[in-house]
Amino acid sequence: MSARAFSSICFDRGYSWKNLPDLVAVKDANFSDVDAVFCCLPHGTTQEIIKALPVHLKIVDLSADFRLRDISDYEEWYGQPHKAPDLQKEAVYGLTEILRKEIKNARLVANPGCYPTSIQLPLVPLIKANLIETKNVIIDAKSGVSGAGRSVRENLLFTEVAEGINSYGVTRHRHVPETEQGLSDAARSRITISFTPHLIPMIRGMQSTMYVEVAPGASIEDLQQQLKQFYEDEEFVLVLENGVMPRTHSVRGTNYCLINVFPDRIPGRAIIISVIDNLVKGASGQALQNLNAMMGFPENLGLHYQPLFP
The missing domain is CATH 3.30.360.10 (Dihydrodipicolinate Reductase; domain 2)
Structure with a gap:
């Protein structure tokens, strides 16, 4: 997937659900007033994108690109070399109830499968x-x-x-x-x-x-x-x-x-x-729970709704 197809939800404390930012290509995004990003790209396309993002951002990556600490394991199981090995060292595995302390202090969280x-x-x-x-x-x-x-x-x-x-x-x-x-x-x-x-x-x-x-x-x-x-x-x-x-x-x-x-x-x-x-605890729900922990919000914020699609 190209950078133009990059799809993320960026949160700032001034946004509400009725006043979300426009969807733009990552190269055109203004991250100066953005606090955090969900990265929802396919496996193998996330590493270089995240490596180029501003360092002040909190990032929750829903792909598998930063879940495996051993980059040789990543290459074996995903069939390609890891493109951001230095960033991998920084990534925290995002199983919230098990690694909450580490997640709260993390900049990059790898959301579990x-x-x-x-x-x-x-x-x-x-x-x-x-x-x-x-x-x-x-x-x-x-x-x-x-x-x-x-x-x-x-x-x-x-x-x-x-x-x-x-x-x-x-x-x-x-x-x-x-x-x-x-x-x-x-x-x-x-x-x-x-x-x-x-x-x-x-x-x-x-x-x-x-x-x-x-x-x-x-x-x-x-x-x-x-x-x-x-x-x-x-x-x-x-x-x-x-x-x-x-x-x-x-x-x-x-x-x-x-x-x-x-x-x-x-x-x-x-x-x-x-x-x-x-799709919730196994993906987007846990991602939101992780971001809430990273931002110091109540972990259940936004998670008492039932957005059933599909």
């Missing part, structure tokens, strides 16, 4: 508390069709998607290194996951079902209690009561993540389920 958000929110607190084993982590995830973007592709046509379900990106989905990076940070050791995503015939919504081994001496109740304590003061992450099943319908159009833990029939294993709206 949808699958990594739905997986890390439940697993990171359990890994940090040493309540689950870091081996044999199996993740079965399902997303609505909007998660694949808006490009016209045969496999995304209504007749191809409706009345069926299919796996994709098996063993090579681009969200794998991002997820493993976050889980490995929590464990302070390398974690490799088994991850299989599926496309399901609905517009929006995402469920990740995680199969894990419980640490010796720990119980399902310990896992649930840890999650409840960890997210006790969080507005957008809710741990449900025992036996209550998270449903994508419950989070449609919202910035919430619902989580619960269930005992597996196999002794010593747990099943953890989380649901989000892939």
Whole structure:
């Protein structure tokens, strides 16, 4: 995508929703009275654009271009060299509830992917508390069709998607290194996951079902209690009561993540389920939550509405 196609929303405290700035090409933009920018370009097109922006701007990048700290990982999984390695060192990963302190002090935040958000929110607190084993982590995830973007592709046509379900990106989905990076940070050791995503015939919504081994001496109740304590003061992450099943319908159009833990029939294993709206908590909602944190605004500002498109 060319610079002319650059699309962003720029916020200044003087703007209201009825008085937004005109949409212009990035080369024609006047950033002197702009506080912050959302960058919504495709992967591989963000780095040089952001590198050229004024240093006073707060930036939330919704592409994957700054999510992976290791630029060799980026090149391996996205098929091109990183064009702003120095800027990558400055970028902060934007999983708000986990890295809030770092996000508040950041200039550039890499907004997480949808699958990594739905997986890390439940697993990171359990890994940090040493309540689950870091081996044999199996993740079965399902997303609505909007998660694949808006490009016209045969496999995304209504007749191809409706009345069926299919796996994709098996063993090579681009969200794998991002997820493993976050889980490995929590464990302070390398974690490799088994991850299989599926496309399901609905517009929006995402469920990740995680199969894990419980640490010796720990119980399902310990896992649930840890999650409840960890997210006790969080507005957008809710741990449900025992036996209550998270449903994508419950989070449609919202910035919430619902989580619960269930005992597996196999002794010593747990099943953890989380649901989000892939377009809100999995994308634009979390981006706004991150910007609110960066700007010192209430994190729920602008996130109590339900802008359902598509």
